[in-house]
Amino acid sequence: MALKILLVTEYFFPKTTGGTELYVYNLAKALISFGNQVAVITCTDDEQDYEFDGIKVVGIPFNKDKRTIVIKEEIAPDNLQSFENAIRILDYDIAHFHTLTTSINLFHIEKAKQIGYPALLTSHIPGHICLRGDLVHLNKEVCDGVIKSQKCLSCFHLSRGIQFPLNHLSAALLKYGDYVVPFSDSAKNKKKNLLKLNSILDAIIVVSEWQKKMFLANGMDEKKIRLCRQALAPTQAPLQKKTDALFTIGFTGRVAKGKGLHLLLEALSAIDQDRFCLKVAAIPVQDEMPYFNQLKNVAKNFKNHVWLENLPNQEIAAFMASIDVLCIPSIWLETGPFVAYEAFAVGTPVLGSNSGGIRELIEENNNGWLFRFNDTVDLLEKIKFLIALYYQKGSLRIFDKKLRTSENMAIEMIETYEHILK
Numbered sequence: 001m002a003l004k005i006l007l008v009t010e011y012f013f014p015k016t017t018g019g020t021e022l023y024v025y026n027l028a029k030a031l032i033s034f035g036n037q038v039a040v041i042t043c044t045d046d047e048q049d050y051e052f053d054g055i056k057v058v059g060i061p062f063n064k065d066k067r068t069i070v071i072k073e074e075i076a077p078d079n080l081q082s083f084e085n086a087i088r089i090l091d092y093d094i095a096h097f098h099t100l101t102t103s104i105n106l107f108h109i110e111k112a113k114q115i116g117y118p119a120l121l122t123s124h125i126p127g128h129i130c131l132r133g134d135l136v137h138l139n140k141e142v143c144d145g146v147i148k149s150q151k152c153l154s155c156f157h158l159s160r161g162i163q164f165p166l167n168h169l170s171a172a173l174l175k176y177g178d179y180v181v182p183f184s185d186s187a188k189n190k191k192k193n194l195l196k197l198n199s200i201l202d203a204i205i206v207v208s209e210w211q212k213k214m215f216l217a218n219g220m221d222e223k224k225i226r227l228c229r230q231a232l233a234p235t236q237a238p239l240q241k242k243t244d245a246l247f248t249i250g251f252t253g254r255v256a257k258g259k260g261l262h263l264l265l266e267a268l269s270a271i272d273q274d275r276f277c278l279k280v281a282a283i284p285v286q287d288e289m290p291y292f293n294q295l296k297n298v299a300k301n302f303k304n305h306v307w308l309e310n311l312p313n314q315e316i317a318a319f320m321a322s323i324d325v326l327c328i329p330s331i332w333l334e335t336g337p338f339v340a341y342e343a344f345a346v347g348t349p350v351l352g353s354n355s356g357g358i359r360e361l362i363e364e365n366n367n368g369w370l371f372r373f374n375d376t377v378d379l380l381e382k383i384k385f386l387i388a389l390y391y392q393k394g395s396l397r398i399f400d401k402k403l404r405t406s407e408n409m410a411i412e413m414i415e416t417y418e419h420i421l422k
Helices: 019-033 080-090 106-115 149-159 166-176 186-200 209-217 261-268 286-300 313-321 338-345 356-361 376-393 406-421
Strands: 004-008 037-043 050-052 055-060 094-097 119-123 203-206 225-227 247-254 276-283 305-309 325-328 350-353 368-371
Touching (some): 004 080, 019 037, 019 055, 019 338, 019 406, 037 080, 055 080, 080 106, 094 106, 094 406, 106 186, 149 186, 203 209, 203 406, 247 261, 247 376, 261 286, 261 376, 276 286, 276 313, 313 338, 325 338, 325 376, 338 350, 338 356, 350 376, 356 368
Parallel strands (some): 004 037, 004 094, 037 055, 119 203, 203 225, 247 276, 247 325, 276 305, 325 350, 350 368
Antiparallel strands (some): 050 055
């Protein structure tokens, strides 16, 4: 039976690019290929509908009400009526949400449910659990994900530059004091909203096992949680083989602190520059331009380097094929990351941080290698090992016949949709 499916996300192609956008795009294309009707609802500046690569896209306005009571989800965003109008006109079977922001949030899910849409949410980021958005406790270690006011507030304050022990003191004052400040009850609100999601959603989709464990630790219903990992649309274009004999290590994605590019550059600075080439396909982040410019200048000091910016999606596969190993040095918990699938698809192994979704995807010495979380010294040793291995073997290519495709993902999602609709 063909279904009519709404995919709801604050951001989508071509206005923005990222892992969530690519997930929604690949899911939409695969669902359509199986005969289903799909529309994407997203926020646009001009509020106009458009078509993107055969996908119907319905535009609604961004929320423009920046008051704290809106940010804390105490009252609805000012675009809720536009969202309601859109989903009433579309009259589809099911609403699948992919972002929780001030422009698309609990109020939109509730409205869909009130109108009669079954609703589910795919969680793409650590921020659905963590106040600071990375699940790194006190800048040192991976958090257990359990939301507790004192613990979460002190950690959040540390991420904002309030150092120990003042971060603990400020958290205690906010928790026990009588202060009317935006962050005093943030942890409590985070837990409350998670439990509210649990009550109104028909299913919660996670893309990694660690997310499931953390949702369960915060009281979510296990029967509603389903794992559906990210996937890649099969590439039809033949790729040129790497011709440069120099060991080439690559990085691709947003140049934000959580992605850890600074770790890679620091490690490479201790290696003979005649032994490697660095290739970066960078996506600038507006809020982190000082960090971006700093790392761009550092990369210029390497004898052999290529620095690309805003590489089109259709050129990513060729980029992956041009390197010997992709480094994913993230210092936050990745839910995917999607770039790992892109590397595997062309036979490029991954050197990744031993945390989050990266650890779940890499089979040591098979499709990649792991280094200790946020540890430049261990990363350096692993790179030295790979350089030696490369010059010994002549190649680090992998051949994974079990590559997960967007068709696999769509089949799993269709089963979930049909289960909910029954």
